[in-house]
Amino acid sequence: MLKTLDRYVIREVIPPFFLSLLIFTFILEIPPTMDYLEALVAKGVTWGVAARIVLTLVPQALGVTLPMALLVGLLIGLGRMSGDREAVALLACGVSPYRLLRPVFLLAAAVATVHLYVMIRAIPDANQTYRQIVYDVVSQQVENDVHPQVFFTNFPNWVLYTRDIPTTGGGWKDVMVAQTGAPDTMTVMYMAARGRLLLDRAKQTVTLVLEDGTRYSRRGDRGQSMEIYRFPTSLMVQLDPKTVFPESGKVIRGLAELTIPALQAQAREKLSNNTTAHQEILYIHQKFSFPAACLVFGIIGVALGLTVARDGKLAGFVVGIAVIFVYYAFFYLADAVTKGFYAGPDGASRTQLVAQIARWVPNLILLPFGIMALIWRARWAEGRIPFRSVVRLTNAVRGWIDTRRDATGAAPASPSASPSRPTPARGRVVVVIRVPRVAWLMPTILDRYIAGMYLRAAALSFAALLGLFYIGTFIDKTDKVFKGQASTGMVLQLLGFMTPQFIYFVIPLAALLGVLVTFGMLSRTSELSVMKACGISLYRVAAPLLVLSLGWSVILYGLEQRVMAQANEKASALDSRIRTGVWRTSTPLLRQWVVGRDGSIYHYTSFDPQKKSLQNLEVYRPAKDGWRLESQLFARDTTFANGQWLATTGWQQDFGGRPTWASFAERPVSLEAPDYFETLQPKAEMMTVPQLKRYIDELSASGFNVGPLTIDLQKKLAFPFVTVVMTLLAIPFGMTAGKRGTLYGIGIGIVLALSYWILGGAFAAIGKAGILGPIMAGWAPNILAAGSAAYLLLTART
Numbered sequence: 001m002l003k004t005l006d007r008y009v010i011r012e013v014i015p016p017f018f019l020s021l022l023i024f025t026f027i028l029e030i031p032p033t034m035d036y037l038e039a040l041v042a043k044g045v046t047w048g049v050a051a052r053i054v055l056t057l058v059p060q061a062l063g064v065t066l067p068m069a070l071l072v073g074l075l076i077g078l079g080r081m082s083g084d085r086e087a088v089a090l091l092a093c094g095v096s097p098y099r100l101l102r103p104v105f106l107l108a109a110a111v112a113t114v115h116l117y118v119m120i121r122a123i124p125d126a127n128q129t130y131r132q133i134v135y136d137v138v139s140q141q142v143e144n145d146v147h148p149q150v151f152f153t154n155f156p157n158w159v160l161y162t163r164d165i166p167t168t169g170g171g172w173k174d175v176m177v178a179q180t181g182a183p184d185t186m187t188v189m190y191m192a193a194r195g196r197l198l199l200d201r202a203k204q205t206v207t208l209v210l211e212d213g214t215r216y217s218r219r220g221d222r223g224q225s226m227e228i229y230r231f232p233t234s235l236m237v238q239l240d241p242k243t244v245f246p247e248s249g250k251v252i253r254g255l256a257e258l259t260i261p262a263l264q265a266q267a268r269e270k271l272s273n274n275t276t277a278h279q280e281i282l283y284i285h286q287k288f289s290f291p292a293a294c295l296v297f298g299i300i301g302v303a304l305g306l307t308v309a310r311d312g313k314l315a316g317f318v319v320g321i322a323v324i325f326v327y328y329a330f331f332y333l334a335d336a337v338t339k340g341f342y343a344g345p346d347g348a349s350r351t352q353l354v355a356q357i358a359r360w361v362p363n364l365i366l367l368p369f370g371i372m373a374l375i376w377r378a379r380w381a382e383g384r385i386p387f388r389s390v391v392r393l394t395n396a397v398r399g400w401i402d403t404r405r406d407a408t409g410a411a412p413a414s415p416s417a418s419p420s421r422p423t424p425a426r427g428r429v430v431v432v433i434r435v436p437r438v439a440w441l442m443p444t445i446l447d448r449y450i451a452g453m454y455l456r457a458a459a460l461s462f463a464a465l466l467g468l469f470y471i472g473t474f475i476d477k478t479d480k481v482f483k484g485q486a487s488t489g490m491v492l493q494l495l496g497f498m499t500p501q502f503i504y505f506v507i508p509l510a511a512l513l514g515v516l517v518t519f520g521m522l523s524r525t526s527e528l529s530v531m532k533a534c535g536i537s538l539y540r541v542a543a544p545l546l547v548l549s550l551g552w553s554v555i556l557y558g559l560e561q562r563v564m565a566q567a568n569e570k571a572s573a574l575d576s577r578i579r580t581g582v583w584r585t586s587t588p589l590l591r592q593w594v595v596g597r598d599g600s601i602y603h604y605t606s607f608d609p610q611k612k613s614l615q616n617l618e619v620y621r622p623a624k625d626g627w628r629l630e631s632q633l634f635a636r637d638t639t640f641a642n643g644q645w646l647a648t649t650g651w652q653q654d655f656g657g658r659p660t661w662a663s664f665a666e667r668p669v670s671l672e673a674p675d676y677f678e679t680l681q682p683k684a685e686m687m688t689v690p691q692l693k694r695y696i697d698e699l700s701a702s703g704f705n706v707g708p709l710t711i712d713l714q715k716k717l718a719f720p721f722v723t724v725v726m727t728l729l730a731i732p733f734g735m736t737a738g739k740r741g742t743l744y745g746i747g748i749g750i751v752l753a754l755s756y757w758i759l760g761g762a763f764a765a766i767g768k769a770g771i772l773g774p775i776m777a778g779w780a781p782n783i784l785a786a787g788s789a790a791y792l793l794l795t796a797r798t
Contacts, residue, residue: 005095006103012081013107017073020320023750024065024468025058049133056130059122064472066115067293070108072320074301082306097378100302108298112291119287124259146172151593155206155239159593161601162195163627171196174627175210176601176620177237189216189620190237193627208237214628226653226661260284278338278355285359292360293327296367303373318460321467327362328474332488334361446536447544450518454545458514465509469502470495490578497571500563504556509753511552512726515545519734528735538796542731549727556720561688596672612640612674617647619671629655633669645671689716707774711767714778715760725782726752728789732796756781 002010078100081087090099146152152160158179162172175195179188192213199206215229258266263284267277304319338358357364443451473495522528522541531541594602601620607613617638623630635650651663687695692713696706729752759781767777776783 002103002106005090005099006106009077009081009100009103010107013073013077013104015073016076017069017107017111019750020072020076021062021065021069024068025061026750026754053130053133056126056133059118059126060130062118063115063123063290066111066118067290067297068320068324070111070294071297071301071323074104074298075305075320078302078305087306097302097306097374100306101299101374104298104302105295108294112294115291115294116288119290120260148172149595158239161593161595163599175213177208177210178603189629190214190235191216191622191628192231192235206239208239210235210237216629216632226659228655228659258283260287278358281355282335282338282359285356289359289363292363296363296370297323299370299374300366303370303377306377318464318467321464321471323366324471325467327366328471330362330365331359332474334358443544446531446541450522450541451544451548453521454514454518454548457517458510461513461517462506462510465506466502469498469506473498490574494571494574494578497567497574500559500567501571504559504564507552507556508722508726511549511723512730512753515727515730516734518545519731523735532797538731538735538793542727545727545731546724549723552723553720556723560716560720565687594672594677596676602671602677607677609674609677614638614677617650619669623656631655635669638669638671640674645669689713692716708768710774711764711777714774715764718779718782721782722756722785725785725789726756728793729785732789732792735796756785759784 078087087097146160146162146165148162148165150161158177161176161178163174165172172195173193175190175192177190177192177195190210190213192210194211196209197206198209210231211234212232213230213235215231215235216226217229218226258280263280267280267284270277270280300323304323335358338354474491519528522531528538528541532538592603592605596602599622601622602614603618603620604614605616608615614635615637617633617635619631619633620629621631621633622628631652631654633647633650633652635647637649638645638647640646645668646666647664647669648666650667651661653659653661692709696709696713733752763772763777763780766772767774772780
């Protein structure tokens with residue numbers, strides 16, 4: 001039977017445990033999932049399918065966040081007891097810290113049991129279901145992956161380009177499809193007024209349907225043998241189905257989706273072939289070592305939770321994140337050692353032996369640390385402080401310092417000894433200039449007090465949340481490190497490139513939690529009531545927080561306009577190298593397809609910015625009165641000199657009226673300026689607001705659908721103000737949270753952030769579907785949040 005103390009401790013730990021579980025799950029899984037769901041909903045995926053995708057990701061998140069949430073819950077719950085001197089009262093009643101292990105172990109055992117079920121049964125099934133759903137969605141929505149003004153190269157040896165996509169859907173408008181042969185030749189090109197994709201999952205076929213167009217084909221790199229075929233109705237082009245459908249026709253389970261018997265069978269098969277099976281062995285032991293970590297974290301939580309004391313619940317949150325960092329550092333080092341043992345003829349057997357204990361290394365290291373910390377905490381609490389000689393020496397040094405201070409202390413100077421005020425000389429004219437003090441512009445003591453409290457809470461939240469992003473990325477990429485696809489330096493470099501994006505997400509959350517905690521503390525300690533009694537309104541109290549929120553908005557805007565574009569591009573390239581082993585970069589020097597400002601399509605093998613030259617250049621100029629070719633030009637080398645481009649060794653063919661063909665040894669050609677080929681292909685996330693606005697104006701003047709890009713522009717303008725609207729919304733909630741505790745306020749903050757994120761994705765998807773205007777789609781979350789905040793503030797007692 002559980003005694004009163006056991007039930008009390010469990011009740012104190014359970015609320016912060018569930019709150020930490022919600023926070024960790026939200027931070028690690030929801031933001032990237034919501035970005036992905038926004039694109040799916042915009043493509044026509046129903047909200048029911050989107051909800052199923054989110055639900056199937058929950059077990060994967062719980063496999064990581066359950067031990068973390070238990071540790072943080074213990075630190076916050078026991079820290080609250082220690083801060084309110086309840087731990088001192090227990091010691092006075094003869095209750096040792098060891099006695100607290102009983103309820104903690106009961107709770108840890110329950111969490112470990114749930115975690116064991118999640119690792120063994122829930123994660124493999126949920127991951128496989130998620131992959132199958134995404135596979136079904138993607139295989140049905142490949143047509144929507146082709147974006148206007150962007151070259152689509154996912155199909156081998158084929159390039160797709162469309163000038164516009166109708167808002168009603170159902171295909172593309174003004175389509176160019178090119179089949180590439182050798183690097184410097186173009187064998188077949190289709191230009192059609194309309195196009196769409198047909199996928200047959202049963203037959204595993206992908207068919208490109210083109211309507212009302214022209215087919216241009218030739219042999220070799222000379223246009224003399226050009227064949228032109230006009231198709232007024234429709235033309236079928238078969239594409240490689242492997243890019244859409246797997247060869248087996250079904251989604252094959254990976255290591256994370258295999259059950260323990262399947263992993264054991266795969267390991268035996270590898271060992272029979274004298275091949276290392278350390279990956280399978282690691283996954284098997286991981287299913288048991290992670291639940292066992294709940295018991296280890298239980299001991300550490302008791303030892304450190306009683307030490308957090310008055311530093312507050314956020315301090316316990318940060319300490320928990322630090323311990324989790326240490327756990328995963330040992331986790332990574334153990335796997336790195338396992339990988340290093342695979343060498344020589346007996347490497348497979350030696351690696352198998354090391355792999356069996358690798359997943360248990362973090363538990364084996366942190367368990368003695370937790371036990372020693374608990375022993376030290378118990379001895380300190382009971383008055384039996386270890387290292388008594390050190391304590392005696394400290395007391396002796398302190399007494400000697402006090403004696404010397406008393407012996408050398410000087411008597412205070414008498415008032416008569418103070419220097420007299422100098423008497424100004426007579427006969428002089430003294431001009432006194434008094435500068436008026438603009439007191440209302442300067443921060444007062446109240447402003448500094450509230451701002452200091454707010455900045456401490458926001459800093460703790462920022463550090464903890466940023467740590468969560470690092471942990472989530474680290475866990476996601478370590479598997480590639482263990483397989484040898486990436487090095488430790490590459491993962492650390494990736495974290496560095498992703499830091500601006502992490503900060504961009506964390507600042508609004510930290511600002512929101514900082515306001516909730518600040519007003520919660522002011523309300524709980526009745527300081528807010530005293531301020532109101534002294535005639536200070538709620539609006540005046542919130543003034544410094546609003547000023548700071550505007551500062552966060554400026555930082556967010558600066559990050560987006562100055563830092564994030566370059567950092568995201570480098571992170572994307574490095575992440576592709578880690579995941580696939582191939583560098584993928586969109587740097588302009590490696591592009592082979594570019595669209596000019598006049599609509600001309602450029603294809604070349606390479607561009608040299610030093611020599612300002614293009615190799616194997618082909619220029620396709622569409623007709624002005626229809627979507628067909630007007631002319632085609634090919635040149636082996638094209639160099640910019642003396643203010644113009646000079647093409648050598650090439651030919652040009654005109655298709656207007658009767659086709660004509662002519663070769664040339666050297667001739668000037670009209671192309672875009674050299675710096676145009678050094679510019680990245682326009683992408684909304686890689687452009688500043690002025691650049692995106694100019695790009696939208698150019699497309700709009702040409703008659704293209706710029707709705708999705710306009711929504712992206714409005715989101716870029718609206719998101720930095722999220723700190724202001726969230727601050728306004730958090731003030732009345734923070735006053736309410738003060739009566740129920742800081743944890744209640746943190747929970748409200750997570751719910752508000754989740755609601756804002758969901759609204760942002762929903763309105764953006766609705767806008768890109770053509771149902772809502774771009775301005776409303778981009779600003780709707782801010783408008784709703786600001787309207788709710790205005791109502792709550794106007795109805796609050798100020």
